Amino acid sequence: MERNINFFKRGIYYIQFLIIRFLEKIFMLLPEKTRFKIGESVAVLAFKLVGEVRNITILNLKLAFPEKTNEEIKRLGIESCKTMSRAFFVNMWLDKYLENDDNFKIADEELLNEAIKDGPVVFGAMHFGNMEAPVKLANRFPIVTVAKDRTNPYINDLVIKNRTRFNITLLQKNKTTSRELIKCAKDGMTPILLTDHRDSNGTDIKFFGEETTAPTGVASIALKYERPLYLMYCILKEDNTTEVHIKKVPKSEDTSLSFKENVQKTVQNMFNEMEIVMREYPEQWMWSYDRWKLYSKYKKGLLSPELMNFVKTFK
Structure with missing residues (x-):
């Protein structure tokens, strides 16, 4: 926990923590299906009432699926928010949820066994479906992952405690994270890293036809240590079970290119x-994240007249 927080702010954070813990205990008295339903209801309200959430979501969906009607975009936006909300809420009881093997299915069991049989690999993960569920795989091979600090240090400590109970190595993002991650990889751990976010210090790519930036961590480790690279994603199904998928990602190992160029291509x-x-599963991704900075441009009036009008007239 951070120590350089003034007494007043620490007191506010602790009160927030106590309120959240109290509400969580009340919430956990409800049946699991009811908890998921409440999560969905919160998501629908957020989409309808919180302009920033709705506008980021619809702009991203319009970029990715320009052929879809406003009604189709609205439906996908709501479904995506519902999925993300269910995934967020289940973190309150993730240990109990994952103890039930019926809640966790690996769709590509043979591919996973093939991937890990010869030693550690590298997984790039996504803000997609029940994204925290892969911690269950720590009972099969040693996992290292990275997480950002929460602003509230008490909540941050609780999140760390909840995640590390699955026997994973959790690194908090800071200036030394890259070195720590490389050490863990060299020690034989398998990185599973969320890697679909924007990273200004990363490499230039095209994503849904739009130029943007992306982190290079998983590609760099896979190339440097000659490990197979896989994409992992977790579908949170309508019955609230989780289905884990993996796909092998081709690495660029062109000897005529520099290491940096091969990383970019990978x-x-x-x-x-x-x-x-x-x-294939647009309702599973977190479209409410300003991935392409479209919402930032919208607020500054820098979008095309067509997109500006799209947001202003969207119902």
Whole structure:
């Protein structure tokens, strides 16, 4: 926990923590199906009432699926928010949820066994479906992952405790994370890293035809240590069970290119695979994240007149 927080702010954070813990205990008295339903209801309200959430979502969907009608975009936006909300809510009882083997199915069991039989590999994961569920795989091979600190240090400590109970190595994102991650990889651990976010320090790629940036961590480790690279994604199904999928990502190992160029091409290959998955299951991805900075441009009036009008007239 951070120590450089003033007394007043620490007190506010602790009160927030106590309120959340109290509400969580009340919430956990409800049947599991009811908890998921509440999560969906919260998502629908957020989409309808929180302009930023709705506008980011519809702009991203319009970029990815320009052929869809406004009604289709609205439906996908709501379904995506519902999926993300269910995935967020289940973190409150993730240990109990994953103890039930009926809740966790690996769709590509043979491919996973083939991937890990010869030693550690590298998995790039997505903000997709029940994205925390792969921690269950720690009972099969040693996992290392990275997470950002929460602003509230008490909640941050609770999240760390909940995640590490699955016997994973959790690194908190800071200036030394890259070195720590490489050490864990060299020690034989398998990185599973969320890697579909924007990263200004990463490499340039195209994603749904739009130029953007992406992190290079998983590609760099896979190339440097000659490990297979896979995309992992977790579908949160309508019955609230989780189905885990993996796809092998082709690495660029062109000897005529520099290491940096091969990393860039490998990252692009991974995002090409992500795009295929997202087109198949668009309701599973977190479209409410300003991935392409479209919402930032909208607020500054920098979008095309067509997109500006699309947002302003969207119902």
